[in-house]
Amino acid sequence: MPDTSIAAATHRVPERQLEDVAQLAVTLSGRLARMRPDGIAQVIAEALEQVAAEACADKCQLVEFSGNGAVAHVYGSATADAARGQGRASVIDEWLIERLARGELVTISRPEELPVEAMALKEQARRTGSCSLLGIPASVAGDVVCALVIDSLWFPRRWSPELVERLQLVAELLGSGLQRERNDRTLRANVAMIEQLNARLEADNVYLKEEIKTFHDFDDIVGESATLRLALTRLAQVAPTNSSVLLMGPTGTGKELFARAVHERSRRHARPLVRVNCAALPPTLVESELFGHEKGAFTGAVAMRQGRFELADGGTIFLDEIGDLTPDIQVKFLRVLQEGEFERVGSSRTKKVDVRVIAATHHDLEKAVAEGRFRADLYYRLSVYPIRLPSLTERREDIPRLVWFFIHRHQRELGRQIRKVPQAVLETLQRYSWPGNVRELENVIERAMIASTGDVLQLDDSTTDARSAVTPDGESTTLDSVQRAHIEAVLERCGWRINGPGNAAERLGLHPNTLRFRMKKLGVARADARNQHHPPAAT
Numbered sequence: 001m002p003d004t005s006i007a008a009a010t011h012r013v014p015e016r017q018l019e020d021v022a023q024l025a026v027t028l029s030g031r032l033a034r035m036r037p038d039g040i041a042q043v044i045a046e047a048l049e050q051v052a053a054e055a056c057a058d059k060c061q062l063v064e065f066s067g068n069g070a071v072a073h074v075y076g077s078a079t080a081d082a083a084r085g086q087g088r089a090s091v092i093d094e095w096l097i098e099r100l101a102r103g104e105l106v107t108i109s110r111p112e113e114l115p116v117e118a119m120a121l122k123e124q125a126r127r128t129g130s131c132s133l134l135g136i137p138a139s140v141a142g143d144v145v146c147a148l149v150i151d152s153l154w155f156p157r158r159w160s161p162e163l164v165e166r167l168q169l170v171a172e173l174l175g176s177g178l179q180r181e182r183n184d185r186t187l188r189a190n191v192a193m194i195e196q197l198n199a200r201l202e203a204d205n206v207y208l209k210e211e212i213k214t215f216h217d218f219d220d221i222v223g224e225s226a227t228l229r230l231a232l233t234r235l236a237q238v239a240p241t242n243s244s245v246l247l248m249g250p251t252g253t254g255k256e257l258f259a260r261a262v263h264e265r266s267r268r269h270a271r272p273l274v275r276v277n278c279a280a281l282p283p284t285l286v287e288s289e290l291f292g293h294e295k296g297a298f299t300g301a302v303a304m305r306q307g308r309f310e311l312a313d314g315g316t317i318f319l320d321e322i323g324d325l326t327p328d329i330q331v332k333f334l335r336v337l338q339e340g341e342f343e344r345v346g347s348s349r350t351k352k353v354d355v356r357v358i359a360a361t362h363h364d365l366e367k368a369v370a371e372g373r374f375r376a377d378l379y380y381r382l383s384v385y386p387i388r389l390p391s392l393t394e395r396r397e398d399i400p401r402l403v404w405f406f407i408h409r410h411q412r413e414l415g416r417q418i419r420k421v422p423q424a425v426l427e428t429l430q431r432y433s434w435p436g437n438v439r440e441l442e443n444v445i446e447r448a449m450i451a452s453t454g455d456v457l458q459l460d461d462s463t464t465d466a467r468s469a470v471t472p473d474g475e476s477t478t479l480d481s482v483q484r485a486h487i488e489a490v491l492e493r494c495g496w497r498i499n500g501p502g503n504a505a506e507r508l509g510l511h512p513n514t515l516r517f518r519m520k521k522l523g524v525a526r527a528d529a530r531n532q533h534h535p536p537a538a539t
Helices: 004-009 015-034 040-054 080-086 094-101 119-128 161-212 226-238 255-264 286-291 327-339 365-370 376-382 392-414 423-431 437-451 479-493 504-508 512-522 527-533
Strands: 059-065 071-078 106-108 132-140 143-152 245-248 273-277 316-320 341-343 350-352 356-361 385-388 468-470 476-478
Touching (some): 015 161, 040 059, 040 071, 040 143, 040 161, 059 094, 059 161, 094 106, 094 119, 094 132, 094 143, 132 161, 143 161, 226 255, 226 385, 226 392, 255 316, 286 327, 286 341, 327 341, 365 376, 392 423, 392 437, 423 437, 479 504, 479 512, 504 512
Parallel strands (some): 245 356, 316 356
Antiparallel strands (some): 059 071, 106 132, 468 476
């Protein structure tokens, strides 16, 4: 005997109902076309309410699938009867999900049609006494995006092909809307990522433009002295690691060149080496310069700015004159070293960076620690691998190489063709004590090139200033006195001849008139000539 309850539900769906579902599809299509990128959830919720009402169902859900077929999200909406507590929440059975994810249409009219593996649905049917289920998958470009799941929990019914056809259209419209929302979300994420990359590239570009003017490769470290070779050996040992490096030595010894050499020989060489001169920054701007600031963080902060640590993320930061950092900045700097974390000025959001630190100082940091001017824990963090850079007086044998190096560096920009450096000039330079070290030597050579009109290097008169120095024998002197003593020694060997074969001017690499002018300026004269002008006092 046929089941009269099912027979009652198998009659042809009224034309009006089919028209209403078709009209729902038309309305839904228009709403989806005008939908804001973030409005898909509201459109789906309202559409499910209408589908449940038009299909005379107790429950209507939309299951969204991820790319691998797993359930990404379930949108649901109950009818008014279910909302009043007359219904139960339907079950998303694992068996049902597998069928729908494969793109299979599922139609169940009564519990007997459920397969053995649909255990959850069978248990639900046992409680309600009925199970009528319709599952309609929707595909976009061959991928199942979602599935419309309609339940009749209390009354059995059959799903007519005409109704299924129209509901299939609704499911595909919702699937297209979901895919559009996914694409928009992906596009927004990509745009945000591109903006971040562009901001970082722009910041890197600005920094690199600032740095390009002072760029030096590690090959610019010139010399063969034992003290320099020792420092270079230590550099080669530490460069491939990620350890912090502390460069110690007097001002002008080339600490930045060593920092660049460490960076270029490290695994971080593809990222920037960011340089910060701590001594050149006003105390009020050090924190902003190192860690950045948010817009409006202080007067003049008209835009967000990345700090030097952010610019160096993945690379190396070189902190020159680290001993000049104030105590409060030392605390924040220690946190970056220990945890790789900091906050921009005006922000409470913690940012993480991966930065190798190379610090440099001409101060005695151990003495500063003992006096309480520098944190001991920060000092030990920085001095994992200290390298001492020798002063120029400790490597006098490198001066001739350095002289020619600076000549080749500057002669094109100065329009000079220096082919000879007199031995007297080299000896004069080697006898001077160079309080400004290599930097001072470069300045002296550049001034000498400007003053030299021919192809022979001549020291400029302005280099003979009154700065005190100490010669190797410990005698207190100046560059003036060094030149005067050297000219007198050459004149004595030449019998004080300024003209003629083997004269002093030729040995000194000077024109005779230039030598006479230099002798007059330095007060160089034969002892008998001086005695004629200044006779000894009577005894």
